[in-house]
Amino acid sequence: MSRKQSFIAAVVAIAMVGTTAVNSAYADTAKYPSVDKTSADSAKQYKMSKEFVDQVSKLPPEFVAQFKKMTSKHTRFSEDATARQVMMELLSDTQCVTTMLMVENGEMAADCAIRASAHRWPKGHLLAYVQLNQINADSLGALPGINELVERGLERVAEFAIKKDFISAGAEMGNVLKGCATCHSMFRFDKGTSPYIRE
Numbered sequence: 482m483s484r485k486q487s488f489i490a491a492v493v494a495i496a497m498v499g500t501t502a503v504n505s506a507y508a509d510t511a512k513y514p515s516v517d518k519t520s521a522d523s524a525k526q527y528k529m530s531k532e533f534v535d536q537v538s539k540l541p542p543e544f545v546a547q548f549k550k551m552t553s554k555h556t557r558f559s560e561d562a563t564a565r566q567v568m569m570e571l572l573s574d575t576q577c578v579t580t581m582l583m584v585e586n587g588e589m590a591a592d593c594a595i596r597a598s599a600h601r602w603p604k605g606h607l608l609a610y611v612q613l614n615q616i617n618a619d620s621l622g623a624l625p626g627i628n629e630l631v632e633r634g635l636e637r638v639a640e641f642a643i644k645k646d647f648i649s650a651g652a653e654m655g656n657v658l659k660g661c662a663t664c665h666s667m668f669r670f671d672k673g674t675s676p677y678i679r680e
């Protein structure tokens with residue numbers, strides 16, 4: 482082996498050792514808590530109030546099947562995160578997307594978009610956080626359209642960001658935000674108002 486060849490062999494060897502070390506460190510972090518591993522492996526069943534159970538059981542079976550299919554990509558669950566806490570994660574991840582698009586960091590924008598799109602699932606299912614009178618096929622029928630704007634939209638943002646098409650990614654991000662706002666105007670209630678303010 483020439484000096485040059487042996488130098489290359491050494492670099493390759495170091496690179497391989499380096500890769501192995503990184504992989505095993507990654508394997509160690511695949512335990513909870515980590516990016517991949519959340520506090521629960523599956524959606525825990527909670528005892529829900531009778532009113533809630535009655536309302537959910539009135540949903541048509543084909544609607545429930547479609548709803549389950551639509552949400553099946555959420556495979557990260559939480560033992561105790563509320564919907565509002567999951568929303569804060571979503572907000573933080575979408576802020577990351579917009580920031581990274583502005584500085585043309587496509588890789589990180591895509592990471593954050595994918596993470597936001599597959600956000601964790603709150604304790605007791607998302608439906609546990611909407612008003613009872615909105616748990617019906619009519620109101621919830623808006624969700625597939627909203628989901629297309631937000632979760633599929635974020636996937637499209639990631640595809641554009643990876644291709645460094647920041648203009649299209651930014652435009653698509655506008656649809657994502659439209660989806661956030663549409664869902665809030667329909668399903669977000671209470672808004673953390675103070676019970677102490679009288680007038």
Ligand code: HEC
Nearest residue numbers: 564565568569571572575610631660661664665668669670
């Ligand atoms: C499927 C409907 C839905 C979608 C889509 C949605 N949200 Fe929410 N969001 C809610 C509901 C419901 C609440 C109120 C939850 C509560 O208070 O328990 C909420 C609350 C929030 C909050 C908490 C702060 C507050 O004032 O209530 C933030 C932040 C938030 N959403 C961010 C986002 C962002 C960012 C997106 C889009 C990337 C988004 N949400 C998409 C339903 C949705």
